[in-house]
Amino acid sequence: MKNPLLFYSTNHQAPSLPFDQALLKGQAPDRGLYMPERIPVISPERIREMKHMQYHEIAEVIIGSFLKGVIGEQELKALVKDAYNYDVPLQHVSDRKYVMRLDQGPTASFKDFAGRMMGRLMNHYLSLSGGNLLILTATSGDTGSAVANAFYGFEKIKVVVLFPVGEVTARQRKQMTTLGKNVQIIGLDAKFDDCQALVKQAFSDPDLDYLNLSSANSINIGRLIPQIVYYFYAFARLCNDSPDDGIVFSVPSGNFGDMMGGMLAKRMGLPVRKYVIATNENDEFPVFLSQGKYHKIEPSRNCISSAMNVGHPSNLARLVALYGGEMDEKGTIHRMPDMDEMRQDIFAVSASDEETRATIRSAWDKYRLLLEPHGAVGWCGLQKFLETGSPEAGPEQLCVTLETAHPAKFPEQIRDILNLDPELPPSLTGLEEKPENFDHLENDYLAFKEYLKLKY
Ligand SMILES: *Cc1c(COP(=O)(O)O)cnc(C)c1O
16 A cells, blocks of 8 residues: 555654554654654544544544555444444533543543554554564553553453552552453552653563563554544534634643643644643643743652653653654753744643642532542643633633543542542442452562563
8 A cells, every 4th residue: 555654753763664563663662752754634624524423433534544554444444443332421511611521431541542442453463464462561550451451352462561559549450450361460669650661671671572562651652643533522522613613622641642642633633722731740841831941850749640640751752743842752852842832732730639639629519520630630720721811711612621530440539528439330340359460579670571581
């Protein structure tokens, strides 16, 4: 097939690759992240047509636009239909303000959207080539279970997940450790950033080449592209008849994979007036946007929105690249991005734990809107944006905030703040009775490497 879209490395020291190869590699050999050389554009008419399309049909259009020439139409159609077999509710709150609940998938996390599609795409390509993969991933809570579930039971793929023992909830842990089969879980006495560092070191270790390691973290381009879809879906469902209607999204952010999906959606033609990028107390990005100087936070701060405790977002290099700059994997900027343009598009804001708790309380009292800590950071960020009086912050402005996990995944906090027990979605019931199985390791690369060599 002719001229498939190529993906370049943000470090510019590795060859550009078509989607299937970039997907199976995960991280580029020069430690950069893959980005599309060209961004497909979806016409306004096509976007309006999405109003009446089902979620998986919209996914087929958006994902298909990046995969032309590397997957058959019928194959893609079958994969998206199989991956997106659950609801994506847009909950009305007030005026034109909505919460998009991305928490109805099998692990009740928005990471299901990316994980399920990436797993199916990898399985598709491996079954064509006859290869094997070992997926190595670090998780701050939700990625691990989404990835483990997305790959569970595939014959050609084994999964190893590292998680920081003290930073995930019991329920999050059980969603990973009760699976078994091709899924191995390792608890580390360390922080999420340490888990991520071990994974990164393993990727660049030639002694482990024989394992065919691949990443399923948000650095994989196969996770990024499916995260573009729900931005189109939300706008198409909620826009009014005016051709000038536009939207504001608020995205609770940690590793910036979610927000990068949104940024790409805008470049594809979605009329987004502003992205509110809301972080917890790990505010390295809001500080960078306002001051133009980047300092990662080491160690990352421990907040109740634990899946966003990230002191150096791995996808930041992609955002910088999108605005014409260059940042390496350590966070060093080699060329500044266009900060003025970035400030036009993005309102970055940090919410403290205290503000997050107060937001869970007020959303419930005022609207009977039940948010968990991550979604509350997003909702809090949106409220702060609406208070700025900026032209995109009027009462008639369509705004959607993303709820990235189901409140039942954080029962301790919800009980503590609201004195109620969120109802369990069907996907999370029965976990308590299942036996857990995971190995415990110290934060030491050599020990980790020996473990992998012995086991695989
Ligand atoms: C991973 C995660 C986030 C942050 O998403 P990024 O793509 O890393 O910015 C937010 N909320 C929840 C519940 C998550 O699991």
